[in-house]
Amino acid sequence: MIEVAGLTKHFGKTRAVHGLTFQVRPGVVTGFLGPNGAGKTTTMRLILGLDRPTSGTATVNGMPYTRLDAPLQQVGAMLEARGVHGGRTAKAHLLALAQSNGIPRRRVGEVLELTGLSTVAGKRVKGFSLGMSQRLGIAAALLGDPKVLMFDEPINGLDPEGIRWMRTLLSGFAAQGRTVLVSSHIMSEMEGLADQLIVIGRGELVADTTTRELIEHNARAYIRVRTPEPARLTAVLTAEGAQVAAAEGELRVTALAIERIAELAAREGVPVHELAPQRASLETAFMDLTAVDVEFSGARHNGKEGTR
Numbered sequence: 248m249i250e251v252a253g254l255t256k257h258f259g260k261t262r263a264v265h266g267l268t269f270q271v272r273p274g275v276v277t278g279f280l281g282p283n284g285a286g287k288t289t290t291m292r293l294i295l296g297l298d299r300p301t302s303g304t305a306t307v308n309g310m311p312y313t314r315l316d317a318p319l320q321q322v323g324a325m326l327e328a329r330g331v332h333g334g335r336t337a338k339a340h341l342l343a344l345a346q347s348n349g350i351p352r353r354r355v356g357e358v359l360e361l362t363g364l365s366t367v368a369g370k371r372v373k374g375f376s377l378g379m380s381q382r383l384g385i386a387a388a389l390l391g392d393p394k395v396l397m398f399d400e401p402i403n404g405l406d407p408e409g410i411r412w413m414r415t416l417l418s419g420f421a422a423q424g425r426t427v428l429v430s431s432h433i434m435s436e437m438e439g440l441a442d443q444l445i446v447i448g449r450g451e452l453v454a455d456t457t458t459r460e461l462i463e464h465n466a467r468a469y470i471r472v473r474t475p476e477p478a479r480l481t482a483v484l485t486a487e488g489a490q491v492a493a494a495e496g497e498l499r500v501t502a503l504a505i506e507r508i509a510e511l512a513a514r515e516g517v518p519v520h521e522l523a524p525q526r527a528s529l530e531t532a533f534m535d536l537t538a539v540d541v542e543f544s545g546a547r548h549n550g551k552e553g554t555r
């Protein structure tokens with residue numbers, strides 16, 4: 248369990264994190280979402296005791312990280328995949344970590360196996376691709392077999408196969424009853440991965456809910472209708488109480504069931520070329536939620552994408 252209460256971190260005039268309160272529970276994957284610069288990394292660093300909060304507290308299993316006995320056996324984290332000394336082999340890196348933390352050597356072989364790195368264990372880390380570095384970061388986090396896992400942008404830069412692998416791995420950890428917190432600034436990554444979501448914007452909590460609820464409550468679904476007679480169909484549907492918006496050569500209909508739209512079109516003899524429910528995506532829900540909270544706009548925002 249991770250608990251954050253009134254957590255605040257200011258860097259000079261920048262309010263990186265402000266009055267943040269949330270809990271991350273075991274047994275589910277919790278997504279930690281926010282646009283670039285929202286304060287996700289800062290929050291994770293505060294939880295790991297790498298920075299001191301301006302005020303408020305962050306605890307892991309009831310204790311501040313810095314007061315945990317054998318912290319690597321309680322919390323595993325990957326904050327910066329590329330932060331490993333490049334001259335070492337993957338195995339040497341993990342062995343050094345294990346040794347300095349009182350973790351048995353045999354664990355190194357186990358985590359290499361678990362992360363699919365066994366065949367490259369003897370290779371120098373500086374030749375690793377981003378995906379391999381991510382795996383190594385995860386291997387290191389798993390060394391102490393901790394109950395709490397925290398990964399900062401673990402999916403960033405992975406190919407589709409790597410993403411699938413990461414999803415399976417993370418949901419497996421949750422199924423084992425571990426606490427799993429995983430950050431991202433790309434919402435679509437979290438769809439199908441995270442059960443629970445903590446969304447922040449400008450260092451403040453925007454939502455703390457299940458993924459399903461976030462989508463249902465924050466993004467509106469609509470029915471897409473394509474017809475060569477949009478004006479006539481709009482009149483028919485609005486007379487039945489539907490709300491109809493015309494956009495990009497289609498009608499977007501809400502407040503009327505799809506079956507009813509089909510029946511009315513048939514009754515009035517209006518041809519319909521397409522009738523399709525559009526599911527509200529997590530992306531839309533997130534954009535709606537954080538629309539006023541995006542710190543960077545235009546060039547600066549884009550410039551930061553994918554730099555990790």
Ligand SMILES: Nc1ncnc2c1ncn2[C@@H]1O[C@H](COP(=O)(O)OP(=O)(O)OP(=O)(O)O)[C@@H](O)[C@H]1O
Pocket residue numbers: 258261262263281282283284285286287288289290432542551
């Ligand atoms: N050491 C620091 N000194 C000064 N400002 C900092 C420092 N670390 C973070 N910040 C600022 O705090 C804010 C939050 O940054 P943080 O890296 O935590 O966001 P993030 O949500 O992880 O973003 P990203 O997705 O871009 O990594 C930003 O405005 C950032 O510039």
